[in-house]
Amino acid sequence: xxxxxxxxxxxxxxxxxxxxxxxxxxxxxxxxxxxxxxxxxxxxxxxxxxxxxxxxxxxxxxxxxxxxxxxxxxxxxxxxxxxxxxxxxxxxxxxxxxxxxxxxxxxxxxxxxxxxxxxxxxxxxxxxxxxxxxxxxxxxxxxxxxxxxxxxxxxxxxxxxxxxxxxxxxxxxxxxxxxxxxxxxxxxxxxxxxxxxxxxxxxxxxxxxxxxxxxxxxxxxxxxxxxxxxxxxxxxxxxxxxxxxxxxxxxxxxxxxxxxxxxxxxxxxxxxxxxxxxxxxxxxxxxxxxxxxxxxx
Amino acid sequence: xxxxxxxxxxxxxxxxxxxxxxxxxxxxxxxxxxxxxxxxxxxxxxxxxxxxxxxxxxxxxxxxxxxxxxxxxxxxxxxxxxxxxxxxxxxxxxxxxxxxxxxxxxxxxxxxxxxxxxxxxxxxxxxxxxxxxxxxxxxxxxxxxxxxxxxxxxxxxxxxxxxxxxxxxxxxxxxxxxxxxxxxxxxxxxxxxxxxxxxxxxxxxxxxxxxxxxxxxxxxxxxxxxxxxxxxxxxxxxxxxxxxxxxxxxxxxxxxxx
Numbered sequence: 001x002x003x004x005x006x007x008x009x010x011x012x013x014x015x016x017x018x019x020x021x022x023x024x025x026x027x028x029x030x031x032x033x034x035x036x037x038x039x040x041x042x043x044x045x046x047x048x049x050x051x052x053x054x055x056x057x058x059x060x061x062x063x064x065x066x067x068x069x070x071x072x073x074x075x076x077x078x079x080x081x082x083x084x085x086x087x088x089x090x091x092x093x094x095x096x097x098x099x100x101x102x103x104x105x106x107x108x109x110x111x112x113x114x115x116x117x118x119x120x121x122x123x124x125x126x127x128x129x130x131x132x133x134x135x136x137x138x139x140x141x142x143x144x145x146x147x148x149x150x151x152x153x154x155x156x157x158x159x160x161x162x163x164x165x166x167x168x169x170x171x172x173x174x175x176x177x178x179x180x181x182x183x184x185x186x187x188x189x190x191x192x193x194x195x196x197x198x199x200x201x202x203x204x205x206x207x208x209x210x211x212x213x214x215x216x217x218x219x220x221x222x223x224x225x226x227x228x229x230x231x232x233x234x235x236x237x238x239x240x241x242x243x244x245x246x247x248x249x250x251x252x253x254x255x256x257x258x259x260x261x262x263x264x265x266x267x268x269x270x271x272x273x274x275x276x277x278x279x280x281x282x283x284x285x286x287x288x289x290x291x292x293x294x295x296x297x
Numbered sequence: 298x299x300x301x302x303x304x305x306x307x308x309x310x311x312x313x314x315x316x317x318x319x320x321x322x323x324x325x326x327x328x329x330x331x332x333x334x335x336x337x338x339x340x341x342x343x344x345x346x347x348x349x350x351x352x353x354x355x356x357x358x359x360x361x362x363x364x365x366x367x368x369x370x371x372x373x374x375x376x377x378x379x380x381x382x383x384x385x386x387x388x389x390x391x392x393x394x395x396x397x398x399x400x401x402x403x404x405x406x407x408x409x410x411x412x413x414x415x416x417x418x419x420x421x422x423x424x425x426x427x428x429x430x431x432x433x434x435x436x437x438x439x440x441x442x443x444x445x446x447x448x449x450x451x452x453x454x455x456x457x458x459x460x461x462x463x464x465x466x467x468x469x470x471x472x473x474x475x476x477x478x479x480x481x482x483x484x485x486x487x488x489x490x491x492x493x494x495x496x497x498x499x500x501x502x503x504x505x506x507x508x509x510x511x512x513x514x515x516x517x518x519x520x521x522x523x524x525x526x527x528x529x530x531x532x533x534x535x536x537x538x539x540x541x542x543x544x545x546x547x548x549x550x551x552x553x554x555x
Contacts, residue, residue, distance in 0.1 A: 197364070289392070
């Protein structure tokens, strides 16, 4: 297809239209995407879902623990009603407002982490000594188990929103720094030399070469961190127990009160929230780079 | 120019378009002698090609001329304020359209937006890519990308063009077409050209003068004046005289390789 484009371009100007028309074909690969109907896409996972729900009913009905008692797993429809039906002293819709709180905490933490992480990576990319000095501590942030750090954060800044946001920032910082740094260094040598030939300032090179080149890797980092930030928000709420009634806080409560229906509902909402964050940043990254970047695979 | 702190004297006050190597040598920090006593001149209106085996240091010549690297001995005279440099790869910014890629160098030289758009438009037309302004590099073939790269260098109308094996990665037919395109631009833009290649027919077809280089250390062993007039037509490649010169060059190159 590209060959045709090349040949036609050598016969200007009549061939240009032909070249343009041929080239638009390059943009889509009919073998991979064109022929699958919606049913073919939705069908298989829907089948798995139906089998899963059936197995769940069967287990809730017949599953016994080691003492021969019926298991505590509630029926799926009971879980479904727990989404809006506050039973154990909760307000109705309590679970959804808890999800909203967790969403805000995770989002705030992620935005702050993106700001700090990208700034740190840019500074590291500009001077080797900055990278050498600070990168080990970024690794340290990554390797310290977040659960071990949460009590200390609670002691230092209390159990409110700020503390939860701090947990989110800490847990989501590392992937942003490493991916952005990797991206900033990813522009090929020839492009760096092209800029060097024209005596370009560091700032111009950063803005016109390194940052645009880093975008795909940056969004990979944001996407990973988005999922982590939701985990951070839930871990914070769960561990602190007190304070705002967010998802983590509810999970602790339902667990203490042996309320498995609400517990399962809260777990599902946590997972959906993480999925939403992950998908959103994946979508945004693809949208910003779709004209030129082809993700691997 | 404030950036050049060169070990060799760089005389910036030469007539525009001329490039003079005078006894230039380059020894890399690891002790490898890449170039030894290189002396030749590219006059305005000349298209000079350096042909040699891989690894003979011919690309280093261009890096020294452009200031990307510095000579360790000898003198190099060139006006570096406006040099066209065409790399082995097209080195396009993949996130920019053809139009925006072609505008890049003008942008780096702070040419106002309206003017650089106009200049880029003209350059795109000159390389035969009119109609492709909005395309991104990944939608183009290798030959078309090279055309974009040429157009990008044309925008500032540099009096001297350095070509670092720019068509080496293209298939033979596309390469021949690009040779003809480059010569057309050489005729219309009247730049002085210094071209690096390992292809003998490319060297003979393009040049007014061909220098043969030997490897380790890189030295110029033989120089040929190519007598054909411009514009050169594709059929020149089948001319007996063309074949004779190519044969001689080939012999010289084998001698340099041994």
